[in-house]
Amino acid sequence: MTLTYQSSLFDDLDADPTLAALGRSVQRIDLGEGAWLDLRPGWVENSDALFERLAGDVPWQADRREMYDRIVDVPRLVSWFGPGSRLPDSVLHEAQNALNDHYGRPPGQVFETAGLCFYRTGDDSIAWHGDKVGDAIDRDTMVAIVSVGAARTLAVRSRSTGEVRRFPLGHGDLLVMGGSTQRTHEHAIAKTKNAVGPRISVQFRPVWSKSA
């Protein structure tokens, strides 16, 4: 894959990525209707190295989806790691553990899987959706997103009022969607005509069994 990535001035590609603290540095945003977001900018330090490793080492897949009467390319590359999988970088295991420690492993909301998305250019995107596993999601849950590479904006829209709020996600930032967010709101990463470099996001999710 030939993608040029403008690394930040301060990161050292030979330095291992590390995690800063969570704790009080996490900012809670109340979206109403039982939905909330937590933001922790700059959680992953030396995230240039993480970007480079994920870009090179992850078995990226180009998915195709049926849409109306056509089969279309999904506008991003993806990769998914189920419970107990070895993740493509040890800092991702540390991140999953740190998130579980921070949130205290509430029943049914223990982070166990990692989904990865690769947005190659501003043409790559994800349309409005609420995350769903299985048939339905009818209770509160959390989805934690770690973003590396170019900054892209995650938009969050209330299903009832249509109100949209936008959260720019930069290199090494953490955003956690919690409470009712997947039911009462949708989220999306819009395409952009701005010249943006590639971005990789890692989404940590619980396993949503119906009985949990």
Ligand SMILES: O=C(O)CCC(=O)C(=O)O
């Ligand atoms: O890339 C992101 O930050 C969001 C990805 C997402 O919403 C998803 O994969 O469900």
Ligand SMILES: [Fe+2]
């Ligand atoms: Fe999502």
